[in-house]
Amino acid sequence: MVDTALETLLRRDRLIVVVSLLVLTGITWLYILWLAAGMDAMAIMPAPGDGMGGDMAMDMGTGDGMDMSPGAMTSMADVAFRPWSASTFTYALVMWAVMMVGMMTPSATPMILLYARVGRQAALEDKPFAATGFFAGGYLSAWILFALAATLGQWLLEAALLLTPMLASASRILSGFVLISVGLFQWTPLKDACLRQCQAPLMFIQSHGGFRRDAGGAYRLGLLHGLYCVGCCWALMALLFIGGVMNVLWIALIAIFVLAEKVVPGGRLLSRIAGGLIVMAGLWQLAAMT
Numbered sequence: 001m002v003d004t005a006l007e008t009l010l011r012r013d014r015l016i017v018v019v020s021l022l023v024l025t026g027i028t029w030l031y032i033l034w035l036a037a038g039m040d041a042m043a044i045m046p047a048p049g050d051g052m053g054g055d056m057a058m059d060m061g062t063g064d065g066m067d068m069s070p071g072a073m074t075s076m077a078d079v080a081f082r083p084w085s086a087s088t089f090t091y092a093l094v095m096w097a098v099m100m101v102g103m104m105t106p107s108a109t110p111m112i113l114l115y116a117r118v119g120r121q122a123a124l125e126d127k128p129f130a131a132t133g134f135f136a137g138g139y140l141s142a143w144i145l146f147a148l149a150a151t152l153g154q155w156l157l158e159a160a161l162l163l164t165p166m167l168a169s170a171s172r173i174l175s176g177f178v179l180i181s182v183g184l185f186q187w188t189p190l191k192d193a194c195l196r197q198c199q200a201p202l203m204f205i206q207s208h209g210g211f212r213r214d215a216g217g218a219y220r221l222g223l224l225h226g227l228y229c230v231g232c233c234w235a236l237m238a239l240l241f242i243g244g245v246m247n248v249l250w251i252a253l254i255a256i257f258v259l260a261e262k263v264v265p266g267g268r269l270l271s272r273i274a275g276g277l278i279v280m281a282g283l284w285q286l287a288a289m290t
Contacts, residue, residue: 028102033248084155092154096147099245100237103255104143104229107262111201111225112136115218118211131218138219142226146234157241167245172285175242179282185235186275194232195271197225198262204228233258239278 084092116132157163162171169175185191197204204225205211212218236254243250257274261267 028098028105032099032102032251089151089155093147093151095245096150096154097144099251100143100147100150101140103251103258104233105140106255107198107259108136108139108225108229110263111204112139114201114205115211131213131215134215134218135212135222135225138222138224139226139229140222141219142223142230146230146237150237150240153241154245163241164244166247167241168247169242172289176282176285176289178238178242179278179285181282182235182238183275183277183279183282186271186278191232191235191271192268194228195261195268197228198232199267232261 115135162174164170212221239254261271
């Protein structure tokens with residue numbers, strides 16, 4: 001009976017992994033939508049302390065419940081930066097961590113499914129399961145570390161009054177230089193090296209010691225893969241500060257492009273074409289200042 005139950009589980013392992021990844025992605029995107037709705041609500045809340053809108057603005061350290069509708073603010077000099085508390089930092093870190101998990105889980109799915117498949121084969125050969133969950137956990141841990149760096153970046157930009165209350169760039173100079181930097185990075189050898197690791201899951205695993213059946217080894221392998229993925233995509237994530245960290249459409253477009261770079265044939269060409277277009281957008285931002 002035990003063998004029968006194990007065989008049934010093995011036949012369904014791909015389904016289990018797929019459902020788990022879908023649930024994880026769905027939960028994170030629901031959270032992102034909830035955050036975005038809260039940020040939009042702040043635009044119509046009149047004053048701090050009069051309701052959820054003002055309180056949320058103060059919690060995020062982005063404003064004092066002022067009118068954040070388009071055109072309502074002419075300069076970030078009109079906004080006084082509120083020093084972040086520990087709870088504000090934690091709130092922002094959770095926001096970034098959930099956003100990274102939601103954006104990057106789809107692009108990691110082929111690698112995770114491959115790991116699960118080998119785990120099934122290992123079990124059928126009377127060997128221990130490959131620890132797929134630990135591998136996925138290691139991958140996502142790398143992006144949570146990136147979320148910490150992004151949170152620090154948000155804090156610095158807010159302190160310099162370079163972000164609007166909706167967490168988008170308030171400076172054409174900042175937007176131009178960020179866009180140009182991101183576009184140029186798409187052409188660098190570092191981008192090439194990291195993207196190659198992400199585009200060929202089996203080659204990555206084979207070139208880094210093969211599959212791990214123990215939890216610690218699987219976690220470390222997943223973490224390494226995640227770090228390569230961060231190295232490939234970190235610059236693209238900086239674009240969130242251009243279109244708005246809470247702009248759901250912008251978030252979705254970046255996530256789709258990240259996935260396309262990894263799974264579409266000729267993804268390297270796609271990456272370079274996008275890099276060229278991003279550079280031109282940055283130059284346009286700077287030219288618009290004259």
